[in-house]
């Protein structure tokens with residue numbers, strides 16, 4: 413190797429070392445999202461048990477003040493058989509939060525998706541009666557909420573019970589067997605198990621007026637019946653095209669007017685336009701490449717800037733903002749051959765330009 417090649421190599425090594433140091437120094441200089449927003453609301457993140465044992469763990473504790481199990485506490489994963497719970501994953505998330513003095517949002521006690529096979533049927537495979545199903549709901553909620561009593565400060569008790577079509581309530585198995593009653597009962601059972609937990613109804617597309625009206629109707633009816641509900645979770649699976657500032661403000665105003673806490677529980681901003689993260693539906697093929705283009709970066713940055721501006725403006729009404737996944741390394745929005753980049757950290761776990769817009773105010 414010639415002298416000049418050696419010199420070039422050592423220069424490159426020195427440069428890359430100083431770049432690495434530079435990015436480390438930057439990471440140390442960062443206060444972290446939750447600290448920046450300390451006087452506003454808690455900032456949390458949805459996590460998997462694997463991430464808590466990986467490189468992501470440092471980023472999670474640095475940037476966030478609360479964790480939500482992305483899947484580990486849903487009925488299917490945590491209660492796979494009627495007489496058997498699977499606690500390992502959920503326990504590891506709660507233990508991580510305790511070790512790091514973070515809050516936990518429990519998600520979710522009653523949902524139509526990710527339910528265990530045994531839940532709605534008897535041993536002959538026939539639908540159980542309403543009484544049996546409500547008893548199963550009670551026992552499930554009692555077991556899970558009691559286990560984490562005092563460690564989980566808030567629960568998404570009922571998730572997505574409102575229909576997307578013109579009907580009022582989703583025609584789920586819960587609804588088919590129990591009618592509307594399962595919703596109020598779920599809140600009562602959760603309150604009975606942990607009277608101090610803050611109990612939420614959680615749903616998506618809450619900025620669409622027709623859906624919002626139906627959610628408001630449900631919440632008002634629960635409040636009128638003195639059901640123990642404390643908050644509404646607005647999921648916030650948004651995109652570069654939605655919501656508008658007006659839609660978002662209107663949602664916050666209308667939901668908080670009920671006297672409930674408002675939290676944004678599943679925030680991400682897809683780089684593809686459309687509601688619910690602009691997801692591809694069955695049969696739809698991705699068009700173009702899956703690269704994160706400068707246009708996407710700019711549009712996403714503007715949307716993040718706008719929504720956090722609104723969040724700050726309504727800080728008195730909002731008690732939490734939770735991101736749905738940690739970084740663009742893994743997002744539930746990837747799929748059908750298309751990659752998405754909906755979060756504030758890139759696949760290398762570094763803050764994106766949008767991050768700096770969110771902390772700059």
Ligand code: G3I
Pocket residue numbers: 482483525526571647678744
């Ligand atoms: O755990 C199984 C694994 O055993 C199996 O081998 C593998 C094969 O596909 O699937 C694994 O389960 C997947 C699970 O995520 C865990 O990775 C399910 O197929 C998959 O459907 C499931 O997706 C989750 C989705 O809810 C289910 O509807 C996403 O991770 C999760 O981000 C998403 O979260 C929901 C919120 O709970 C409610 N609001 C909407 C939000 C986004 O859909």
